[in-house]
Amino acid sequence: MLRVLRIFVQSLFILIAMVAASLYFLYFRRAPLPAAPPHALVAPAISTIPGLAACWIETGKTFSNFSFGSTAGSILVRHPAGDLLIDTGNSSHFAEEISVYPFWTRLKLKSLAGELNPKVPLPDLLRRRSIDEDLAKVRWVILSHVHLDHAGGLMDLPQMPVLLTREELQFANDPEAQAKGFTIAAHTQKFPPASAPTLKFDATPYETFDESIDLYKDGSVVVVPLRGHTPGSVGIFVNLSPTRRLFYVGDAVDDERGFEERVGKSLILQDSDNDMALANQITGRLSELHEKVPGLAIIPAHGRSAYKKFFPGGPLTCVSGQ
Numbered sequence: 001m002l003r004v005l006r007i008f009v010q011s012l013f014i015l016i017a018m019v020a021a022s023l024y025f026l027y028f029r030r031a032p033l034p035a036a037p038p039h040a041l042v043a044p045a046i047s048t049i050p051g052l053a054a055c056w057i058e059t060g061k062t063f064s065n066f067s068f069g070s071t072a073g074s075i076l077v078r079h080p081a082g083d084l085l086i087d088t089g090n091s092s093h094f095a096e097e098i099s100v101y102p103f104w105t106r107l108k109l110k111s112l113a114g115e116l117n118p119k120v121p122l123p124d125l126l127r128r129r130s131i132d133e134d135l136a137k138v139r140w141v142i143l144s145h146v147h148l149d150h151a152g153g154l155m156d157l158p159q160m161p162v163l164l165t166r167e168e169l170q171f172a173n174d175p176e177a178q179a180k181g182f183t184i185a186a187h188t189q190k191f192p193p194a195s196a197p198t199l200k201f202d203a204t205p206y207e208t209f210d211e212s213i214d215l216y217k218d219g220s221v222v223v224v225p226l227r228g229h230t231p232g233s234v235g236i237f238v239n240l241s242p243t244r245r246l247f248y249v250g251d252a253v254d255d256e257r258g259f260e261e262r263v264g265k266s267l268i269l270q271d272s273d274n275d276m277a278l279a280n281q282i283t284g285r286l287s288e289l290h291e292k293v294p295g296l297a298i299i300p301a302h303g304r305s306a307y308k309k310f311f312p313g314g315p316l317t318c319v320s321g322q
């Protein structure tokens, strides 16, 4: 009897050690990356615009009680000249949309992006009392990139103008990207047609970037290229006041460790980078920016702890510059 118990305890111990080791190798272990070549900093002049606010609309989350917890959803920017939704999280029809894929692709999509599926669809969250957003006020949706866990929520929204770069629009329609399930053919119906005008960067340096677009022409929302994770990934600065600023970087990094420790993506997510060398360079540049502008809140799309710091009230709350 004692022998059986000993074998049981030993097997349990081995099993726990194996699970811990796989978690470590798949998720927690990150490769250190080289520093980016030093880049001149062009600090913008920022004014506080009355009525400007940012709201955290979380549609999905995992491990929310832990510091490494993930999130997905949208950031709503309220602007007097019309609101902006940044990313949209997963579609509430995720399961149907991926049903066309072979078993192993479906399993992978379900166990990674699918873990962040919305419990409540995005438009219903926007209508909640604490947010009380009128969808008619949304002027644009901007996507950090077109991967399914960022573009899917568009399927729950009425047709809206979607801001994308030319490269990203082409990537969304790329049969190879669609075959891997990174982008979903059904989502392209919500994107502008291939011939439509796309986001074009001006040769205006901004912080440590050489190109930028000032979306409202008032310095409140500035978009910069972050090519690497996908060919047309972008990052979005939201400047609520000179001291309250966020920089939403999509999936350029997994979480804050990316730019704080200057490390690459976890093994489990490396495969999602379209061009890993370029993506790693971007991480180096974000780490440089973090050192040079420590007051700027860099928010990775899935880095829940970064949201919690910028939005101390938690999901479904707003922060303004005043």
Ligand SMILES: [Zn+2]
Pocket: 147, 149, 150, 251, 301, 302
């Ligand atoms: Zn993502």
